[in-house]
Amino acid sequence: METIDYNSFAKKCVDDLKSLQDRFQEEYDLNWYENWFYNQATGLLTFSSNEVELNFKYFEVGSFSEKLNTWMWSWDNDDTLDNVKEKTKLIKRFGQRSNFSRLTNGCFQSDEFEAWEFTAIATKVTNGIGVYRPVNHEQLQIFLVITEFVDNEVAQNIKDKYVQCDIHEYKRIAFVCQHLNHTSKIGFEEAFETSEDMELMEEEDFQAWCNECEVVRLKEGEWNDKSMEFSGIKLVCEKCYFEMKELNLGHR
Structure with a gap:
């Protein structure tokens, strides 16, 4: 089996994410929307302005604490619901196969640059269509990978179940x-x-x-x-x- 160099792989994922995010932003123009909301229970990320709404399915990659300078994968976070962290187990298994300890340890010292690297890797491994980082809350940065667009009618049917x-x-x-x-x-x-x-x-x-x-x-x-x-x-x-x-x- 061919050995993969982690640093080279991470850099390639970041470069690919930049291109992917440009295409995603061009198609959906998230900056146009005034409001955003993500809900772990429904697994939906919603953008809205007045009566216009845009919905996506997402999963939570992990979080970076600015206060502690630590990264935590969501699979290691008991406060994150299973349905929005299940896909991160794919990243962990990939890390185990590739012997990448940064992808298999649950929580460790890190920085914001690495947090974006991890998000880029998660996007690559899970075939995400884009990423989103909500506004910081109590010096905690949450990183989301967007997996698919959801029609508003389908999204409303999901929300009506809660x-x-x-x-x-x-x-x-x-x-x-x-x-x-x-x-x-x-x-x-x-x-x-x-x-x-x-x-x-x-x-x-x-x-x-x-x-x-x-x-x-x-x-x-x-x-x-x-x-x-x-x-x-x-x-x-x-x-x-x-x-x-x-x-x-x-x-x-």
Whole structure:
């Protein structure tokens, strides 16, 4: 197997990223948009101005701390959700095959130039279409690789699967009857067996109801106007759903 020199490879990736980013900027003109927002739960990076919106899928490469002068790969960051750091495991495996310790150590002393090198390498290894670095927060630079453009309708369908919870912030939506709560054990019936963080089919949602609702449903023989009125379905977040399940069933 041909040996790859890390410094030469990193420089080539940076040069390629400069060309790639020029083409990406020419096509999408991100500077035109007034606002930006990225969400780990949805995996979407959104730019907007007034009613105009532009959406992409992304993953988080890692972060550079200006305060500590350290780089941390997102695969080593417990605060980063799995769905936006899964692709960085490809970079780690590439580093293991190539014996590049900078790609396999989770957190170490570094600088901003290297942070861009790592982002360039991540873009090359994962065939990204561009990169983005949001505005610094508390001297922390976050580096994102953009993987694909997402049509606004598709993006909205993804966003509609999430809700802003007062307790747990931004989580997937779930539906429970009006009687289920965080303090009372009143039974927990589900539309199908669930587990936290499980993948759902596009048409599926977490749905649960209490014992009383189950009695009414069985009496009616189905979910109809009467049983639905009794249940008084309400919207909650996924985390709230599984807290209620834990309370009633004692397991997840």
